[in-house]
Amino acid sequence: MKFVNPDLITPIYVKARNDMPWPEEEQAFYLLARDGLFFCRNSRFFQSCVPARKGPGELANQEAFLEIQYPKIPQPLLELAVGFFEQVKQRHGSEAALLLTWNYRVKQVRLLIPRQRCTVYQGYYSTYPAGVHYEMPAELPEDAFIFGDIHSHVDGPAYASVTDKDDEHHRPGLHIVVGRIAEEPPDFHIEATVDGMRFEVDPDHVLEGYSRRTAVSEKCLDPVEIVDLAASQNDRDKDVTVYTVKYPVKVEYRSGKKNQEIPSHKSRSKNGPDPS
Numbered sequence: 001m002k003f004v005n006p007d008l009i010t011p012i013y014v015k016a017r018n019d020m021p022w023p024e025e026e027q028a029f030y031l032l033a034r035d036g037l038f039f040c041r042n043s044r045f046f047q048s049c050v051p052a053r054k055g056p057g058e059l060a061n062q063e064a065f066l067e068i069q070y071p072k073i074p075q076p077l078l079e080l081a082v083g084f085f086e087q088v089k090q091r092h093g094s095e096a097a098l099l100l101t102w103n104y105r106v107k108q109v110r111l112l113i114p115r116q117r118c119t120v121y122q123g124y125y126s127t128y129p130a131g132v133h134y135e136m137p138a139e140l141p142e143d144a145f146i147f148g149d150i151h152s153h154v155d156g157p158a159y160a161s162v163t164d165k166d167d168e169h170h171r172p173g174l175h176i177v178v179g180r181i182a183e184e185p186p187d188f189h190i191e192a193t194v195d196g197m198r199f200e201v202d203p204d205h206v207l208e209g210y211s212r213r214t215a216v217s218e219k220c221l222d223p224v225e226i227v228d229l230a231a232s233q234n235d236r237d238k239d240v241t242v243y244t245v246k247y248p249v250k251v252e253y254r255s256g257k258k259n260q261e262i263p264s265h266k267s268r269s270k271n272g273p274d275p276s
């Protein structure tokens with residue numbers, strides 16, 4: 001089917017059916033099909049159809065964009081998330097992850113602790129966090145919708161690692177990384193993914209604020225346990241320890257209630273240099 005537009009010098013054909021006749025009368029034309037946009041030629045000695053690197057030059061420009069309207073993460077909830085990451089670090093030396101959920105009924109952001117597997121390398125002198133992989137909950141609390149996740153890089157910088165990008169490729173939503181959690185405030189890095197594309201997000205757009213981390217309750221930490229400690233230490237990968245965090249535990253806060261602070265972290269001057 002020929003798409004007719006007076007601005008187009010080179011015509012565009014839309015291939016809506018497999019048996020669409022080849023436009024023999026055109027010297028050159030674009031073909032839009034399920035597999036993308038193609039540039040085609042009818043020459044004296046050949047007919048060709050190759051993927052087009054760009055659309056017709058007569059058309060207007062269009063750049064990829066993402067405009068977000070995510071709810072802001074309440075400050076007490078973010079402070080609890082950082083507290084949770086620090087407590088997991090103190091207990092296991094590992095990264096950890098939380099899911100961001102939106103509750104339709106009460107219109108509130110909430111955190112969920114998913115079932116997750118954290119990898120830690122055991123060195124001669126200390127342990128090194130190596131990654132976290134979580135499972136999407138099979139059953140969500142009623143009226144809840146997952147719109148993103150937060151995970152820690154422990155004392156490493158906050159950025160989207162290659163592993164993060166792979167993990168998040170098919171998880172559209174907001175992805176927050178908390179790094180350098182020994183410092184206060186820690187580093188935050190936020191990206192959003194949609195249809196396989198990543199966009200950096202200004203923290204001011206999705207974080208209500210942050211002052212100091214607060215401790216999560218024992219109820220939240222109790223389900224964090226070590227499993228398969230020996231089983232994972234095989235010949236090929238003998239330094240790896242695997243932890244599993246049980247699922248699911250809601251991390252909630254009550255407005256007006258003073259949460260307990262976690263004292264064991266370095267303070268970072270807001271005027272000081274950022275870590276590279």
Ligand SMILES: [Zn+2]
Pocket residue numbers: 151152153159160161164177
């Ligand atoms: Zn990461």
